[in-house]
Amino acid sequence: MTLLEGEREVILKHVKEILDDRGTSRENLIPVLQQVQDKLGYLPDLAMQKIAAGLDIPTVDVYGIATFYNQFRMNPPGDHQFKVCMGTACYMVGGNIAIESFERRLEIREGETTPDRKFSLERVACVGCCTMAPVVLVDEEVEGHVTPTRVDGILLAFETETEKEEGKNGEGIEEKEERRSDA
Amino acid sequence: MKVITAVERYTELKTKAQEKVNSLQDKPLVRIGTATCGLAAGALQVKETFEEEIKNKGLDVRIQEVGCMGHCYAEPLAIISKPGFPSFCYGKVDEGLAKLLVDSFLENDDPCYEYAMVALEPNDIFPTFTDFPRDAYEKKIILEHCGFIDPGDIEHYIAHEGYAALAKALEEMKPEEIISEMTASGLRGRGGAGFPVGKKWSLCKDTPDEVKYIICNADEGDPGAFMDRNVLESNPHQVIEGMLISAYTVGAEKGYIYIRNEYPLAIQRIETALEQAREIGLLGDSIFGSPFNFDLEIFEGSGAFVCGEESALVSSMEGKMGIPQARPPYMAVSGFRGRPTVLNNVKTFAYVPTIIRKGADYFKSVGTSDSSGTAVFTLVGKVANTGLVEVPMGTTLRQLIFDIGEGIPAEKEFKAVQIGGPSGGCLPETKLDIPIDFDSLAEAGAIMGSGGLVVLDEDDCMVAIARYFLEFTQQESCGKCTFCRLGTKHMLDILTRITQGKGEMADLEILQELAEDIKMGSLCNLGKTAPNPILTTLRYFRDEYEAHILEGRCPACMCKDLILYYIVPEKCSKLCNVCVGSCPVEAIYTREDGLKAIDQEKCVKCDNCLKTCPPEHDAVIKLSPPVLPED
Numbered sequence: 001m002t003l004l005e006g007e008r009e010v011i012l013k014h015v016k017e018i019l020d021d022r023g024t025s026r027e028n029l030i031p032v033l034q035q036v037q038d039k040l041g042y043l044p045d046l047a048m049q050k051i052a053a054g055l056d057i058p059t060v061d062v063y064g065i066a067t068f069y070n071q072f073r074m075n076p077p078g079d080h081q082f083k084v085c086m087g088t089a090c091y092m093v094g095g096n097i098a099i100e101s102f103e104r105r106l107e108i109r110e111g112e113t114t115p116d117r118k119f120s121l122e123r124v125a126c127v128g129c130c131t132m133a134p135v136v137l138v139d140e141e142v143e144g145h146v147t148p149t150r151v152d153g154i155l156l157a158f159e160t161e162t163e164k165e166e167g168k169n170g171e172g173i174e175e176k177e178e179r180r181s182d183a
Numbered sequence: 184m185k186v187i188t189a190v191e192r193y194t195e196l197k198t199k200a201q202e203k204v205n206s207l208q209d210k211p212l213v214r215i216g217t218a219t220c221g222l223a224a225g226a227l228q229v230k231e232t233f234e235e236e237i238k239n240k241g242l243d244v245r246i247q248e249v250g251c252m253g254h255c256y257a258e259p260l261a262i263i264s265k266p267g268f269p270s271f272c273y274g275k276v277d278e279g280l281a282k283l284l285v286d287s288f289l290e291n292d293d294p295c296y297e298y299a300m301v302a303l304e305p306n307d308i309f310p311t312f313t314d315f316p317r318d319a320y321e322k323k324i325i326l327e328h329c330g331f332i333d334p335g336d337i338e339h340y341i342a343h344e345g346y347a348a349l350a351k352a353l354e355e356m357k358p359e360e361i362i363s364e365m366t367a368s369g370l371r372g373r374g375g376a377g378f379p380v381g382k383k384w385s386l387c388k389d390t391p392d393e394v395k396y397i398i399c400n401a402d403e404g405d406p407g408a409f410m411d412r413n414v415l416e417s418n419p420h421q422v423i424e425g426m427l428i429s430a431y432t433v434g435a436e437k438g439y440i441y442i443r444n445e446y447p448l449a450i451q452r453i454e455t456a457l458e459q460a461r462e463i464g465l466l467g468d469s470i471f472g473s474p475f476n477f478d479l480e481i482f483e484g485s486g487a488f489v490c491g492e493e494s495a496l497v498s499s500m501e502g503k504m505g506i507p508q509a510r511p512p513y514m515a516v517s518g519f520r521g522r523p524t525v526l527n528n529v530k531t532f533a534y535v536p537t538i539i540r541k542g543a544d545y546f547k548s549v550g551t552s553d554s555s556g557t558a559v560f561t562l563v564g565k566v567a568n569t570g571l572v573e574v575p576m577g578t579t580l581r582q583l584i585f586d587i588g589e590g591i592p593a594e595k596e597f598k599a600v601q602i603g604g605p606s607g608g609c610l611p612e613t614k615l616d617i618p619i620d621f622d623s624l625a626e627a628g629a630i631m632g633s634g635g636l637v638v639l640d641e642d643d644c645m646v647a648i649a650r651y652f653l654e655f656t657q658q659e660s661c662g663k664c665t666f667c668r669l670g671t672k673h674m675l676d677i678l679t680r681i682t683q684g685k686g687e688m689a690d691l692e693i694l695q696e697l698a699e700d701i702k703m704g705s706l707c708n709l710g711k712t713a714p715n716p717i718l719t720t721l722r723y724f725r726d727e728y729e730a731h732i733l734e735g736r737c738p739a740c741m742c743k744d745l746i747l748y749y750i751v752p753e754k755c756s757k758l759c760n761v762c763v764g765s766c767p768v769e770a771i772y773t774r775e776d777g778l779k780a781i782d783q784e785k786c787v788k789c790d791n792c793l794k795t796c797p798p799e800h801d802a803v804i805k806l807s808p809p810v811l812p813e814d
Contacts, residue, residue: 031483071444088601088651088652091651092565127219131220142222149767
């Protein structure tokens with residue numbers, strides 16, 4: 001994904017701060033990546049290059065670690081994140097149906113972010129609420145018993161929220177509708 | 184000058200802690216279970232309601248957060264203790280019930296028996312846990328205090344004999360004696376493999392080195408298993424104490440808790456616990472005034488299933504990819520940074536204080552001769568009482584599922600139990616009477632594993648389940664061994680084909696052969712056990728594979744490519760439109776005669792119409808093989 005305006009500076013600043021704080025031992029690679037992701041929400045290529053330079057190791061080593069572990073993501077997270085639980089109990093009662101519904105509605109695949117960076121979708125291992133299966137984490141809120149209808153409901157709630165906000169910002173809903181049909 | 188001994192120091196701590204805990208009993212106390220399971224069910228909102236209502240009414244009541252007591256099906260849970268009454272536990276508490284309880288019980292004296300689930304102390308008016316059928320089978324050693332004490336306050340643990348074992352070990356026992364006690368107790372590692380703890384510790388102790396490490400493996404990666412998380416969230420000090428005793432025994436001064444970063448609450452609770460332990464001198468230099476120094480740090484794992492394997496875990500702590508190494512040398516000889524390292528699971532460490540305090544004989548008296556002690560399971564899936572259970576080794580699966588879990592809900596038929604997660608196997612009804620212990624389960628083709636137990640009913644397709652677990656291990660294979668890397672991929676392709684109805688009978692032979700080759704050709708247990716779900720389903724549920732291959736039929740109507748949704752015209756009510764509205768792709772239409780029907784071209788098989796069709800009509804059904812009935 002292309003960097004947004006000003007993102008480059010933010011990346012450089014945080015990576016430098018974290019490296020200064022953590023030191024440059026190879027053993028610190030994973031904690032450094034964790035902290036950078038905490039700050040930036042993901043691991044942009046630029047950050048990985050800077051970390052490699054900072055720890056004096058090849059970039060491919062950093063990339064190797066970042067792709068080996070599930071925690072690290074290469075896409076920026078959306079403003080709102082959907083994490084669909086794919087633990088055994090959730091899978092049994094339709095976790096994959098929930099994921100498919102999100103994919104269909106958002107027109108992205110799991111692990112991706114919508115081009116406007118508004119929503120991102122991922123699968124997670126058991127979140128430990130097996131009694132409410134299938135479970136989706138909407139941002140940090142747990143939604144239980146998620147059916148495709150509920151997926152529609154969740155997305156609708158966000159849409160209305162955005163429309164309200166945009167209404168406040170002086171842009172009428174109609175204008176937005178127009179823009180949407182243009183796109 | 185009189186020397187103050189460790190036990191004396193401990194007694195002082197304990198007296199103080201006990202006074203504090205006793206003083207809590209002078210006024211009403213509300214305890215709310217806020218482990219992850221409770222939080223997910225809305226425990227925080229319940230807590231806020233309690234706080235607000237109590238404040239509004241000007242009542243003098245304490246509110247305390249506790250961990251999980253294992254009755255996850257009834258979360259959020261609240262325990263109310265009021266002087267003059269036994270403590271009552273309430274299940275499925277929502278804001279309405281919280282308000283009612285404040286009003287009726289805390290302000291007035293009506294405990295609302297109709298909502299109470301159980302009383303904690305024996306009394307003449309209300310049943311206690313001993314009256315539950317599951318109590319006859321349960322035996323709590325490491326879960327004893329979980330859900331009852333405040334995990335955020337070290338004094339609660341100390342008041343319940345916490346750190347007594349450490350004081351005893353430091354003052355009265357030599358490291359050799361601790362090792363012989365552990366060996367005599369017969370404690371085997373609870374991470375899944377079941378290696379004798381005494382042997383591991385002794386090997387590490389006897390390896391001469393100035394620097395040694397203790398690592399607690401809390402990288403619980405099995406989908407559907409959460410007992411380690413619950414232990415850490417509900418009673419973290421128990422694990423810390425076990426690690427301290429282990430460190431004293433082998434002569435280590437530094438330890439790590441390797442925990443998944445997906446467990447933020449557990450991490451937070453361990454951090455608090457470590458801080459409090461440091462404050463009163465239970466971590467740091469000269470613990471209890473002895474020459475023993477030890478400190479602990481948290482290492483956050485980054486989510487790789489293979490890191491549950493000890494050498495992979497250590498690699499990842501060193502900043503490398505989590506790739507297992509060939510052994511020997513064992514971890515106990517050359518582990519983290521090449522130093523002797525004791526690496527045990529959360530539950531293993533959690534047993535240690537009890538064994539030291541009550542003696543090896545006590546522990547040995549529970550369980551079977553080869554597997555002593557208890558087993559902790561997460562009971563999930565199609566079972567009425569989901570949650571966390573601790574039973575003596577040797578309890579049968581049937582007792583666990585039908586007596587403790589109270590059977591299958593919705594009058595469905597039991598089909599199989601999946602035990603041990605992706606490395607385990609699926610056992611059918613005929614195997615339910617085997618006792619749960621390391622060896623019996625292995626014989627049946629499953630493994631003890633870390634303790635995830637998923638109950639499956641008639642609606643679950645065994646081929647799809649096998650495929651689900653294989654997909655998991657295939658993604659998590661680190662890629663070092665060819666058989667594990669490519670073999671699992673090949674098996675997954677075959678299983679995918681079968682679930683799509685494109686399989687051949689010859690595939691079953693290839694699956695069997697590949698499964699055995701992968702077991703032989705893999706270095707670590709991820710590869711060695713990855714084929715278990717396939718081998719057991721092939722062994723016990725071959726007919727389901729055959730139905731997929733020969734008839735294009737999924738007996739459980741689960742495999743998408745082999746089913747279609749159909750609205751039975753005789754059952755459909757013309758007057759209702761629920762299914763039409765529920766369809767996300769507008770595949771349901773109204774026929775000329777007013778009945779509803781599904782456009783099979785458009786249908787995405789999302790199950791919505793079947794779920795929403797009112798039970799009095801129950802008109803939507805799944806058909807497999809996917810052939811429409813002739814009108």
